[in-house]
Amino acid sequence: MKTPEQFVQSLRELNPIVYLKGEKIKSVADEPMLAPGVNAISLTYEYSQNAEYKDIMVATSHITEKTVSRLLHINTNTEDLLKKLEMTRLLCRTTGCAQRYLCHDALNALYENTHLVDSNTDSSYHTKFLDYLEYLQDEDLTTCVAMTDAKGDRTKRPHEQSNPDLYLRIVKKNKKGITVRGIKAIVTGAPYTHEIIVLPCRTMTEKDSDYAVSFAVPIDTKGVEMVSREAGRPQQSSAELSSKYGQATAQILFDDVFVPWERVFLAGEYEYAGLLTESFATHHRVSCIGARAGLGDMLIGASTTMAESNGLNPNKVGHIRQSITELIKYVESFYACGVTSSVFGKETPAGNFSPDPVYANIGKLLQGTHIYDMYKVAHEVSGGILVASPSPEDMEIPHIGKKLSSYLTANDSIPSEKRLKMARLLEDITASYQGGWYSIIGIHGGGSPEAQRIEMMRKYDFDERKSLAAKITGLNS
Amino acid sequence: MKTPEQFVQSLRELNPIVYLKGEKIKSVADEPMLAPGVNAISLTYEYSQNAEYKDIMVATSHITEKTVSRLLHINTNTEDLLKKLEMTRLLCRTTGCAQRYLCHDALNALYENTHLVDSNTDSSYHTKFLDYLEYLQDEDLTTCVAMTDAKGDRTKRPHEQSNPDLYLRIVKKNKKGITVRGIKAIVTGAPYTHEIIVLPCRTMTEKDSDYAVSFAVPIDTKGVEMVSREAGRPQQSSAELSSKYGQATAQILFDDVFVPWERVFLAGEYEYAGLLTESFATHHRVSCIGARAGLGDMLIGASTTMAESNGLNPNKVGHIRQSITELIKYVESFYACGVTSSVFGKETPAGNFSPDPVYANIGKLLQGTHIYDMYKVAHEVSGGILVASPSPEDMEIPHIGKKLSSYLTANDSIPSEKRLKMARLLEDITASYQGGWYSIIGIHGGGSPEAQRIEMMRKYDFDERKSLAAKITGLNS
Amino acid sequence: MKTPEQFVQSLRELNPIVYLKGEKIKSVADEPMLAPGVNAISLTYEYSQNAEYKDIMVATSHITEKTVSRLLHINTNTEDLLKKLEMTRLLCRTTGCAQRYLCHDALNALYENTHLVDSNTDSSYHTKFLDYLEYLQDEDLTTCVAMTDAKGDRTKRPHEQSNPDLYLRIVKKNKKGITVRGIKAIVTGAPYTHEIIVLPCRTMTEKDSDYAVSFAVPIDTKGVEMVSREAGRPQQSSAELSSKYGQATAQILFDDVFVPWERVFLAGEYEYAGLLTESFATHHRVSCIGARAGLGDMLIGASTTMAESNGLNPNKVGHIRQSITELIKYVESFYACGVTSSVFGKETPAGNFSPDPVYANIGKLLQGTHIYDMYKVAHEVSGGILVASPSPEDMEIPHIGKKLSSYLTANDSIPSEKRLKMARLLEDITASYQGGWYSIIGIHGGGSPEAQRIEMMRKYDFDERKSLAAKITGLNS
């Protein structure tokens, strides 16, 4: 497995075309605007080398028996599912969002789906996919996952859109491969990964066949261009977390990109597009739960410290206790759904394990909608200082800094420096560009609340409960 | 193990003093006002005989190696914890509340606590308790659990109250045993059980030593009198569930009741009173989760059927889907906390397993506060017919019944009889005396929301999160 | 205006056909099962005679200049709207639900709608309606309002139902009048009123013309039969409120009932059916707000007393303060919407005043969905005693009553009798048949939450806000 340094070096060997605020980036590995993102991925490499986290960060590949990053591992039992959840929380409680777990979720979904398509058709996607998987594991690579299409009019299917390119599609097929065109509109972490895995983002009908496509290409493949945002809040002195760790969101344009058959995992089998989407969503929603639980850990720690810095003991002051327990309740109840989803996971026909979809969706729904309540508690408990704390630069004006240090001490056992750092950390993660990113990705990443509701309706066993109600009243069913 | 018939017969052999609406009851086993309660306990005996439920309803006693009811079993691993949770849901989804799980929770708490007291003092409660446990297991008995004292002024400790009897207390000790006086104010299912297990209901200080008492006595012990409410809604024609299965709540008066030392499990060791309360609470809060998940199953089944009876397909009608998924979210998210609490359970020094307290408390808090939201969804989805459906007696007036049958058919594939039965079932469990009982027991049974918040504050690992936040900002801690 | 005694006597002079639990009632005025309902209406007559409430309870008829009950008054300015709201709160804080305000709301809606229909067609409904109004005002009568049809399949219009009678309809028209058939399925207070006002319950299309019908008939008109529930919880010793004041809900069957043209206010003008429904709904939703604010007053008073009875000062104990302020917030915020709706009321083309529909709908939506939260607070604050308090009959057993009185005193300055009465009052209004009624009528009376959402979408000025957003970004609109 790669060291963090090797990871960064390997990025330098790639030449993706990335635009950011109107400028073309020279080297993603060395671009300050992307550094927090590179750091976040690097941490996954660092932790894999760390003995303390070994049990959780690495696994034994079921295809090669080699030790591989769990982020590239296929789950072989419910314990794997639980460890993946715990790993996600571990990585995200330091980085805010580690991004690389997307890769795990896509690989598991493709593992299941390629097996399924091959079982029902004369395709041979699964074997090709296994080769690709082995390659990723052996090289310890990172992929981004490009799923969300432009989508156009949300009430229309891909083939019904007025512009045929609003969902990424196959424009040509030949013996060597396929050519694709379109855009993937929200791709987390894209610029600083090695490979792009493309997945479809919805169910499709026969007329949508050209849109039923999944494949992988290197990040610097011909015809691929990205427009990215900065990762986190680079070079901002008060960004306690996000000047160090952050996430870039990019739009990836595919301008008639050629993909050889060895890297194509779905190409026209429209019946399986929705299943692949759903399969990815199930794995990924559990990851989202773990990720935001890590953010929750930060919020709980910082909010509690902040209350204490204000002289308010959360154990004694009623409304602080109420607020803090609300915060814990939000975080740990959606995490509990992730745990239950993992523990109740089931083996798929392909032989890997998939989380229970009902609990995965409930947990994601809770996570996505309660992130706003989590911010509310953090703000309520901390006070208005979150938007009024002086900047690090102001604190360095000698006569000002000295006075403010004195005035801003509220609990004699906690220095004002610590109070200010906690205020800045909380502002950073709840009331800045970064905080906004977490909330929007929190509610829409891994699918919108409505997507989760629809999936819950599909997967919940209503018949069993309806029979129960009928039986109670003496009816047969 | 007893059959249901043997259970009822065994009740006839006891002579507890029970008042109900001003009248003294002759035979609890044959009293119509208590019949739904007797039925609910009987079902636990019936299911224990049922091969289908065997895995979940019975266990192998770790003290005698005999097959015993899981309701009398000491948990020996996390799997036991999970099965107990599942058993509770299973029993309550048919009875509304099976009551007898209280017994399990008290036994496990006493198992831990007697062991702990003995480890730290020269007492020998644990051995005596094991004898009692074996007796209960061998005879397959049912106990009620008498915990909640009158409590008086909630801001004062037991010894500070103006009336010394507001918490049950030891008024005499001699070589043979102790004599106790006081009242236990909310005892579920009391009249139709064999034994009363008494537990303290709070932490105590040295001056409260006389109140630090736990013991067991047969239900018809001299000096014990009860004032009970009816169980469910007996003999009410429209009570679809609660004319069959219900719960009585009683107040038990202890008028200088003598308890021999063999049945005394705490008598003055005030430091352990709160621990015993807490230990019971941890086990019991998980049971409450399972119980109300069972009620949730009924609500989900009946509400969905009701919506369909009104011609509204929950998959297609947006606001019905939103409501139904809310309902599922409430039920399954608190259940997930129960699952997680069980899976993350830990071995105690006594050797049994106790659920994780943080998740147990979060799950109970969610359950207790969301039961009102669950009712809201059931009502919103079902419509005003819940309080306007005609009574069974009205339907028997020929010319009226015929017309109403016709008018009240809303979906041609669901007969109006079924629609009416679902309406009555939902009224019964959400908008009647029974519905009120479930909500109040839902929020206060197993401790109030504030009790859960306090316990969450005690058990959550804040230090770990505070260190994390400090580390992110570059501080040592 | 009538005295309460004259009102009851006037009921004796009518002979409606009413069934209740399978029995035909002899005299609604003297039927114990209906007494709490009769009492609730009587109170409206009593308060109208009371000098203290004069300003609020009576008004000067704008058609006759006579002093009339405000419950029969047409609003001539926004002050009238505000007083009607206050009157509703006043009446309902003592009776739970005074029922008779339905009458006011129907009269105002018919006033507007008959005027509108006449303005656009050659009909003369308004004149006939004015005669009827004068009759009601002069005789000081009470009407029930029969609106909700059986409705059948909720996704289909009246004429699309498989059974043509699922909405009440005109089966015959001749020179003298119309003949109607069908059922009105949820009619509050029906048995003990003088007249039935029938309104349509939805928008209609041309094919639904036969269903576009509104009229008034005396309660004992030939062909009218009712199936009623009891009013409140008559003769139940622990029903602190609802043994005195309550509400019956009835289904009214119209078996080819003839209505003379003088009492017909809509007969086939389908375009106006929905407008009449909407107009009634707007007036009525404000009444619902006032009614439930009255219930809120009871809850606030009883819950606060209950907390104090437990020794918990709501000003000092954090979680009690939090809960009580939540309760106040729910009640007064929906009431504020009622106030705003009244203050921002507008004159209609007919010359009367109608509340602002946006605030009326928001207030009703808040009221209907927060009633569950109101119960939660009442329960949380009061404790489990709500379902464990002994019955009045048990308290009369001398040796039991004496002991329980002593044990159940928690705050020395509040006698246990008062604590028990508060517990029973709260159980009565939140955790009994009566409590269930309030919650279901709370959410569905005056229309379901979804009905309010749809109405909000129709009436809110979105265009104005969309222009604003466009302007901010520099676009024209």
Add this chain to the structure above:
Amino acid sequence: MKTPEQFVQSLRELNPIVYLKGEKIKSVADEPMLAPGVNAISLTYEYSQNAEYKDIMVATSHITEKTVSRLLHINTNTEDLLKKLEMTRLLCRTTGCAQRYLCHDALNALYENTHLVDSNTDSSYHTKFLDYLEYLQDEDLTTCVAMTDAKGDRTKRPHEQSNPDLYLRIVKKNKKGITVRGIKAIVTGAPYTHEIIVLPCRTMTEKDSDYAVSFAVPIDTKGVEMVSREAGRPQQSSAELSSKYGQATAQILFDDVFVPWERVFLAGEYEYAGLLTESFATHHRVSCIGARAGLGDMLIGASTTMAESNGLNPNKVGHIRQSITELIKYVESFYACGVTSSVFGKETPAGNFSPDPVYANIGKLLQGTHIYDMYKVAHEVSGGILVASPSPEDMEIPHIGKKLSSYLTANDSIPSEKRLKMARLLEDITASYQGGWYSIIGIHGGGSPEAQRIEMMRKYDFDERKSLAAKITGLNS
């Protein structure tokens, strides 16, 4: 009254000491980092000149009979209260937060409080205050309001703090005036105003007398220094609102500042400190309601446009309708509390009118806690594009901009430019530094939720409701 240009020019004539990110500002009127703040205040001058808004923006001074800005007006009836609320909404729906209404609230509070102190002591604050008021009205000045002290340990009173300067205090008094020292920690809009009005921020005891101080000084008084943040998001191309209009928050240091008696409005009369705080809070909480209702208008307009841009008609798509009506419900229900508070306002002994405090506090509580829910709806309805939309600079890269314009069109009748602008506007006001500012000022500006709960407990008429509950159960009280 001043024109906007005169306002800006008048700022140039002052020389306040302001630090921003470590740099001393040369001219606040010309500093780009403060321009959005200056613009927001300027708009209040512009609208006062605008005939369309005349009725709402100006008033007749009750002391001079001159036409003055309503922002400097003393309310003389409930209509004034209502117009002030409407003015606040009007100004903030364009600027986000107009800031200058703080001035109005402080003036009304001082009007009441100086009158009260003079009535009860031999002071003559009111006359001096009237002079100051006339000066402000005549010159049409803007003041900031400096209220929040450093506060130190929140559980301790001012005189109990380990550092005596944690609340601003009088360090010297002589015949000419007082000398004050300390910091006011969160002052909105401070740098670009003419005057600072200082108010105390809590109740005080005799030992806190030195802290019971209120006064006014010009912004560039000797000894006054500020540390400010930038106003809005100046010079950021994607900041659709906040590059134009924004708010700076500053900390104001008072280093032994001399204030002549003519400008002192409280100096030691500790009993009145809390009343002044409370009086300001009551006026100001209603302003906060109006301000955030203006923000709500933006959110409703932009969210609805965004949904439509995505092809989703809010009237037809169930979950969008549900979300949008939630958003309206939040905004209009807290606004309704503001309206009711205004309509139910009362004359004070000083002769001006003050809003009803119960509804003012409920409205502010709803506003402060629901702002998070408002963001949730805006995000849920709009989709993930909020954090993935390309920057204006990226759109200017020809080959990229052209493709993205095409891909990002979702509804053919709404150009992608508009969709992008709406996405950026929503990101700006809900998911950026500016969005964070609104949420934190939303919850803490005008006092924290706990402050509102405490005030509700103080002002609500509990006795009346407790009597009601007692009477229902037949008790005297």
